[in-house]
Amino acid sequence: MQKKWYAVYTRPECEKKVKNALNKLKIENYCPLVKVRSTVMSRTRIQMEPLFKSYVFLNISDQEMLRINRIKGIVNFLHWLGKPAIINEDEIEAIRNFTAENEEVKVEKIHVNLHDGIRVFDEPSFRREGKFISIKGISSRIDLPSLGYTLIAGSSGEVIRDREHSLFSTATASLENAPIA
Numbered sequence: 153m154q155k156k157w158y159a160v161y162t163r164p165e166c167e168k169k170v171k172n173a174l175n176k177l178k179i180e181n182y183c184p185l186v187k188v189r190s191t192v193m194s195r196t197r198i199q200m201e202p203l204f205k206s207y208v209f210l211n212i213s214d215q216e217m218l219r220i221n222r223i224k225g226i227v228n229f230l231h232w233l234g235k236p237a238i239i240n241e242d243e244i245e246a247i248r249n250f251t252a253e254n255e256e257v258k259v260e261k262i263h264v265n266l267h268d269g270i271r272v273f274d275e276p277s278f279r280r281e282g283k284f285i286s287i288k289g290i291s292s293r294i295d296l297p298s299l300g301y302t303l304i305a306g307s308s309g310e311v312i313r314d315r316e317h318s319l320f321s322t323a324t325a326s327l328e329n330a331p332i333a
Contacts, residue, residue: 153213155180157239159230159299160208166225167202173223180211182244184251203251203259204301209244232298243296247303250294254305262295262302 162170167183174181184203189196207230210220217236220226229236251257291306 153215155211155213157241157244158210158212158217158236159204159239160210160220161227161230162206162208162225163227164206167206167208170208170223170225173225174208174210177219177223179216179220182209182211182248183207184247186251186257187255203247203257203303204299209239230299237298240298243298246294247296250292250303250305254292257303257305260302260304262297262300 160170171181171183185200186203187198188201189198191197206227208226212220217229221228231237291304293302293304295302
């Protein structure tokens with residue numbers, strides 16, 4: 153019974169409710185949360201909001217897929233070419249690491265090309281199929297091709313040097329153990 157990562161669409165603003173329902177059913181899930189600042193009547197408030205609006209990630213087997221659509225708040229699986237899209241486990245781990253190391257993370261839609269491979273750029277240069285991490289100036293970025301999004305974080309130059317080392321040491325460790333096609 154091989155488990156794979158999938159993404160499900162949720163009703164608007166139901167990500168946390170879906171996550172709690174999945175936890176009660178003991179289904180492994182991940183809903184990345186980021187700090188968001190909002191100002192109302194000259195008061196700044198920081199709250200945790202889902203990084204991906206209307207998405208929750210699940211690690212389930214094929215047999216468990218039928219149960220998922222019955223959970224209140226879930227609309228459907230994210231599909232790619234007519235089938236539920238399988239999310240690369242390395243990308244889930246990259247999201248976890250990126251959101252843990254960066255406070256202000258933004259999501260942007262990217263064009264997905266089936267023939268693009270994962271590439272990690274910087275000195276030294278690393279190559280692997282599936283994701284792209286770059287650090288330029290005072291921001292860092294990671295592309296998630298199986299989702300069609302890129303994560304972007306800005307920070308100070310001092311902090312980015314520490315992050316650069318940890319991002320690339322993580323990338324190096326995963327690249328050393330991964331087969332290259």
